[in-house]
Amino acid sequence: MKIILAGISPVDTLIIKNIFKQHNPVSSFEWLSVESTDADALIFLERFLLTPTIENAIHNLPDRAVVGAVRRDSKDCVIPAENGSLKILDLEKTNLEERGDWVNAIIHGEPNAADFKKVLASLSSSAKTIENPPKKTVGVSPASKKRRRLTSTPKEEKEFPGFAILARVRSGRELFLQAENAVIYLSPKERRAWVNHEFDAVPPFDKCRVQNEQRVVNALPNVLNLNQWLWESLWNSSIDCTPYIDPAVAYRLKRWPQPRSMNNRSLPLRIAGAIQRNAASTKQLAEQFTYQEAHIAKFLYTMELVGFVEKKGRVESSGQRQKSGKKGEKLGIFARIRQRLNLGS
Secondary structure (H helix, E strand, O other): EEEEEOOOHHHHHHHHHHEEEEEOOOOOOOOOOOOOOOOOEEEHHHHHOOOOOHHHHHHHOOOOOEEEEOOOOHHHOOOOOOOOEEEEEEEOOOOOOOOOOHHHHHHOOOOOOOHHHHHHHOOOOOOOOOOOOOOOOOOOOOHHHOOOOOOOOOOOHHHHHOOOHHHHHHHHOEEEEEEEEEEEEEEOOOOOEEOOOOOOOOOOOHEEEEOOOOOHHHHOOEEEEEEHHHHHHHHOOOOOOOOOOOOOOOEEOOOOOOOOOOOOOOOHHHHHHOOOOEEEHHHHHHHHHHOOOOHHHHHHHHHHHHOOEEEEOOOOOOHHHHHHHHHHHHHHHHHHHHHOOOOOO
C-alpha cells in the first residue's frame, strides 16, 4: 500500500509507521512524498488542512484513495465533528484498539478522496490555518495570557526585534520561519526545531520571517533542540542588546550553550565557563576579559531570553569597589586625627 504522510512531525511520523506495523504486520507499506499522485492513502496533521501543500496533495489524489488525518490536541481540530467522511486518529487520546480500528479504516475502508474533495471546498471559507488562530483560546483566561512572558523583563523587551516570534514560542504555539533559503519549523510542545539548513549554519534571528504558507514538516531533514536553535540564531544576529540589559546585574549559568559554528565560539564558551559557579555582571566580565562590553551584553541577554542564565542581583565592579575602598580609607585617617586631637568622633 502506498501512503503519503504530510505535515506530520518526524516524531509522529515514526509513531504512525509503528502503528501500521503493529496492527498489520503482514502488509507492506511504501511511504511516498507529498508530491506523489498515485498514492492509495494520504494522512496529514489536521491543523494543516487548508495549507496549500495539503490542499494540493488532496486534489492530486486519485478518487480511489483514502484520506485520513491525525491530531495531537484540541488546537489541531479544524474539521467539524459531524463530518464523518474523514478518518481521524487522536494520538493523545486513542487506545490500542482504537488505533487498530483507524489503521483498518485506512487500509480496508471505503475510498473517500472524491467525497472529501467536496468537503474541502466547503471548509475553506471557515477553517483557519495555524497562521490565523482564534483570538480566544478555550480554557485560557486573560490573566494567564498576561503571565506568559519571556524570561527577561527589562522595560524595553517589547521593543526587542522579533519579540513577537519569541512570545509566540513562549505561548506554546508552533510556527514556520524562513531566512533566505533556510526553512525552520519550531515546535515548543516537542521542544524541537526542524530545519533544512546545515547544523552549523543557523540563520541570524533578525533575518527570520514568519511564513504564511506552511511547509511539510517531514520534508525538513535536520532536528535541533528548540532553545539551542533560538539562542544560536539570536547570537548570530546583528541585534544590539545593550539597551535591554542592566550592566550591573549579575548572571549565573543554568545551561551551557552549544554554538555549532566555528565562528563566534570563543566568547560564549569562555563567558559561560566564567559564570558557571559564580555570578558576574557585564561590567565585571568586561574587566576580566578583553571582549567588548557590547558583545558580553549580547551574550548574556540572548542567554537570558532562552532561559540559559539566571539573575543574581546587582553587584559592584572592581572599579566601584576600589573607589568605595579609598573613600573608607580616607575616613579612617580623618577619624584617627580627630581622636588624637580629642575632638570626638
